[in-house]
Amino acid sequence: xxxxxxxxxxxxxxxxxxxxxxxxxxxxxxxxxxxxxxxxxxxxxxxxxxxxxxxxxxxxxxxxxxxxxxxxxxxxxxxxxxxxxxxxxxxxxxxxxxxxxxxxxxxxxxxxxxxxxxxxxxxxxxxxxxxxxxxxxxxxxxxxxxxxxxxxxxxxxxxxxxxxxxxxxxxxxxxxxxxxxxxxxxxxxxxxxxxxxxxxxxxxxxxxxxxxxxxxxxxxxxxxxxxxxxxxxxxxxxxxxxxxxxxxxxxxxxxxxxxxxxxxxxxxxxxxxxxxxxxxxxxxxxxxxxxxxxxxxxxxxxxxxxxxxxxxxxxxxxxx
Numbered sequence: 001x002x003x004x005x006x007x008x009x010x011x012x013x014x015x016x017x018x019x020x021x022x023x024x025x026x027x028x029x030x031x032x033x034x035x036x037x038x039x040x041x042x043x044x045x046x047x048x049x050x051x052x053x054x055x056x057x058x059x060x061x062x063x064x065x066x067x068x069x070x071x072x073x074x075x076x077x078x079x080x081x082x083x084x085x086x087x088x089x090x091x092x093x094x095x096x097x098x099x100x101x102x103x104x105x106x107x108x109x110x111x112x113x114x115x116x117x118x119x120x121x122x123x124x125x126x127x128x129x130x131x132x133x134x135x136x137x138x139x140x141x142x143x144x145x146x147x148x149x150x151x152x153x154x155x156x157x158x159x160x161x162x163x164x165x166x167x168x169x170x171x172x173x174x175x176x177x178x179x180x181x182x183x184x185x186x187x188x189x190x191x192x193x194x195x196x197x198x199x200x201x202x203x204x205x206x207x208x209x210x211x212x213x214x215x216x217x218x219x220x221x222x223x224x225x226x227x228x229x230x231x232x233x234x235x236x237x238x239x240x241x242x243x244x245x246x247x248x249x250x251x252x253x254x255x256x257x258x259x260x261x262x263x264x265x266x267x268x269x270x271x272x273x274x275x276x277x278x279x280x281x282x283x284x285x286x287x288x289x290x291x292x293x294x295x296x297x298x299x300x301x302x303x304x305x306x307x308x309x310x311x312x313x314x315x316x317x318x319x320x
Contacts, residue, residue, distance in 0.1 A: 026199050034231040037061065037108035045108065050134040052127070054118035060135060061108035062101035063089060070096030070168075071141045073132070077150025077176070077297070079207070081107030083223035084149060087303040092147070095314065099144075101135060103128060103155070104236070106227050111236035123240040125247060129158050136166060147171040149299060150271065154181050157249055160256045169317065170260040171310060174268050174296045178275045181247055191242040200238035207237060215301050253282045260286040261313040263306060265294030287313060 037059075038047065046064055049057035063082050072092045076084045082100040085092075092098035102109040104122060112122055120127055132155065136144065145168050148156030153175025160167040191200065208228045216224065227233055260283050264276030273290065280288035289309035294302040 026202070028199060028201055031205075031231070031234060034229060034233065037110065037230045040108055040226055040229060048135070048138055050131055050138060052117070052122055052131065052134070053120065055112060055116060055122065058104065058112060058122060058131065059110040060101050060104075060131070062099060062135070064097070064099050064139065065089070066093030066095070066097045068096035071144040072096060072098045073136065073141070073144040073146045074098065074100035075132075075146065075148040075152030075155050076100070076103065076106070077148075077152050077174075079106060079210075079227070080149075080224050080297075081227055083107075083220070083226065084297060084300060086220075086223065086300070088299045088307055091307050091310075097141070099135070099139060099141070102227075103152075104131070105233065105240045108226065108230065111230065111232050113232060113235055113239065121239070121243050123236075124243045125158070125245065128155060129162055132159060133163055133166065142166070143168045145169040145171065147173070148175060149173040149297060150176045151181060153177060154247065154249075157256060158247075160258055161249065161252055164255075164258070167258050169258050170256070171263065171313070172260065172276075172279070173263045173298050173306070174265065174271045174276060175262065175279065176271050177249065177279055179271075191238075197238075197242070200242070201234040204234040204237040204241070207241075208234065215295055216297065220300055250282070253279075254284055257284050259313075259317055261289065261309065262286055263289045263291065263298055263309055265291045265296065265298050265302065267293055268296045270296040287316075289313075 041061070044063045046062055047059050048062060049059050052058050061082065072095070074085045074089070074092065076082065081102045085100045089098055089100060105111045122131070143166055146156040146159055148154070148171070153172040154177050156170050156172060157175070157177060160170055208225070262276050262280035262283070264273050266273050277288060277290070280286045291298055291302050291305045291309065294305065298306040
């Protein structure tokens with residue numbers, strides 16, 4: 001028995017040694033073929049430097065079009081970018097002023113890396129809210145209807161809770177609110193160990209190769225993946241992952257009193273349709289639109305039905 005005990009102790013010691021030292025022996029080759037984000041810009045692209053404490057400012061890529069009393073702020077989901085609004089952006093611009101931007105570390109916005117900041121990590125949830133408000137401030141927008149898809153829907157709700165005076169209404173498309181947002185505490189703690197910080201970019205590269213949820217065309221998939229052509233995207237994505245904690249807003253739903261439209265597809269395989277239906281039922285002033293044969297990215301997968309739901313809802317708001 002003692003012999004087996006010694007063998008088990010040796011085995012466990014070897015496993016622990018591999019776990020502690022092994023990651024430092026794995027090569028992390030540099031990315032090839034990546035470029036500065038501005039070289040990938042198109043005719044709609046604009047860039048603005050937002051002030052952020054402890055930095056020289058953060059360059060944000062955005063679209064801005066339209067003019068009118070209504071303002072719309074469009075927020076994409078995880079690993080996507082402004083192109084997710086390509087099919088619907090002109091409609092929102094026709095209804096007022098529409099602004100869509102790439103949340104860091106996605107799309108063509110800057111990807112700050114340590115030690116580019118001296119205080120709060122700009123990838124935290126708190127910083128994400130601050131940067132959204134800073135963008136509205138810099139563009140002179142006092143109040144907007146915030147449109148968010150997936151993780152962008154969660155951010156839209158954070159804005160409504162933390163800055164209710166800036167949010168005139170919410171359009172939440174397949175919002176990742178009740179589940180599927182952020183890393184569990186144990187995974188987040190492990191991701192911040194020196195071992196996983198070293199090989200984290202390799203995991204980020206695997207994430208970057210994942211097919212986007214939704215029935216997208218090849219062109220839409222290429223546009224969605226444009227961020228993986230930007231230098232340091234893998235390191236920045238891992239930095240984002242290490243600080244993106246899970247967020248539960250359910251005990252604050254009653255505080256979100258702005259007019260809200262929840263849109264879900266009945267074929268959403270990422271955020272279950274039932275969750276969006278539940279969310280619409282728990283928000284005080286929400287309407288629900290369930291789109292047939294539509295998945296997780298309704299503004300691209302079934303834009304006609306998506307825009308019809310938006311138009312019908314906008315017609316119910318004052319000031320039309």
